[in-house]
Amino acid sequence: MASITLERVSKRFGNLTVVDAVSLDIADGEFMVLVGPSGCGKSTTLRMIAGLEESSEGSIRIGARDVTKLEPRDRNVAMVFQNYALYPHKSVYENLAFGLRMRKFDKAEVERRVRRAAAMLGIEGLLARKPRQLSGGQMQRVALGRALVREPEAFLLDEPLSNLDARMRVQTREEIAKLHREVGTSMVYVTHDQVEAMTLGDRVCAMRDGRIQQVGPPLALYDRPANRFVAAFIGSPEMNLIETEIAPGPVVRIGGAVLPVPASGFRLPGPGSRITLGIRPEHLAIADAAGPRISGDIAMVERLGDRTLIGLDAAGIGLKALLPRDDALAVGHSIALAPMPGRLHFFDGETGASLAVP
């Protein structure tokens, strides 16, 4: 077990910078999730930690060792691939044993470790099978097992759930969390799925265009997104982001409603400045008689069971609101909503950076 430290690590392909001066400390035993849209550099970062890509700049340390120039096999990390990458012609047992055999473990030790990993993952019955005789979920367990037997200093997982169907994905997600609690080894997990990021990570590192946008515990990213990108990426349904400006008062106007700006907690620019106002759909409620009202017509209704998601057209501004179940809500009805107090987000109109006081 070991910590992982990235110091200003970059990766360039010709003129294209895919990862741009990424610095990240992953504590010993931590579950770190790298999340972001495709092309954000998260997989490349993971592959540089594995040694499958050479970094163009910067240094990578695992524990006390500088591994920047080391071959993958000398880094003592294990990796789980998106398409599993099981050796097709080898049995499950041989797939698990391969990494140990390459490292010249004696036969009894190989057997002991393979059996133990198989027991942990519930795949003892599959050891004699070939990968093509396995379901997707079973292949994923074998891929995890192949990493597990190595007892590496860190696990690197590259979108390990994206080839599974929705049900298997939830189940395997829980198993990976359980596995991490049991073995306690550092894990670096790459995903584009914010639900996986929120549910698995001790901390989440949100990336875009090769740069880190924010690192922190999942709920910190949800509660205090550092910028517009993180605000929109974390949370489902997506946060409403409204381009507006500060009016004297100070207030902001949206769709005919006048919302007073909170007196504290934000470092807001003067009247006339462009800002982006953020309100999560779950932080909008039916307005009561007093207080500000955002009025409009319902343009869309999705009944989710316990809750109802509506789309509101408020004087040309589209908003989504996640309300408690209300079967009476229907397209075309007029409705007035109000944001919950203390749940507004303000971002710089130019840079998109959060205006919250840290």
Next chain:
Amino acid sequence: MRSRNDWVIWAFLAAGLAVTVAFVLVPVGHAIVLSLQQADSFISTPRFVGLANYARVLGEEAFWRAAGNGLIYSGLSIVLQVLLGLGFAMVLNEAFPGQRLVRGLAVLPYLLPTVVVALTFQWMTDGSFGIVTVLLAELGLGPIPWFERPDTAMASVVLASVWLWTPFVTICVLAGLQGIPLSLYEAARVDGAGAFARFWHITLPQLRPVLTVVVLLRAIWMFNKFDIIWLLTKGGPLGATEHLPILAYKRAFSQFDVGGGAAVATLSFLILTALVMLYFRLFPLEEKR
């Protein structure tokens, strides 16, 4: 709808069957019938002699020497073609400047007519003015008796065959290599496998289906290969490069022993069939599920 589909299926099957009967089964049957007859030309009235032709041919040293030569020629040229083809394909599979051009050039020999290759080979190795002979002489080497000594003649026809048909192996293996998922190599690298271990544990097993078919095809073609040897040596010197196809041809068309030639051809066919069946037993095309 269904009956119309059935009709189409039967029509296609019948057409395929008719072509196979007319162009494969009838000639093969005719050859086997010829091998049971004695005739001194294709127009004379043949006489049925039973297995006498076989007994005669099998009793001759020439037959066994030709069978041995065939095995040496096809065995050597297959092994060299596969080893070189595998090596070239692995080189061509790597990214390097001019890769596309070199890939195109690598295929070129396979596109040339055999007769052009044979004549060029003879000119280049001509004992007095061939470019190879001249260049070797400049270096103070040679002259090499390319086709004049039994051992060098066999080596020379093998060399020409390898030059001509290695590209076939290269193309097939290259296609096979491109089908191997890169993530397998990455997984193996993380698992601690070096370059040789990756070749042995991933490349070779992944190429197995391709190699099985390629070796089979090359074996059939090389065992029956007639043109390159005939053009280069006509089976000489002293029968050193005479294998069963050439022996059969000489019997039937030079020595007017039609029955003997047909018997040699039929025996050659039986030997090859036995070898192919043995091969399928050792290397089944489809792994059992």
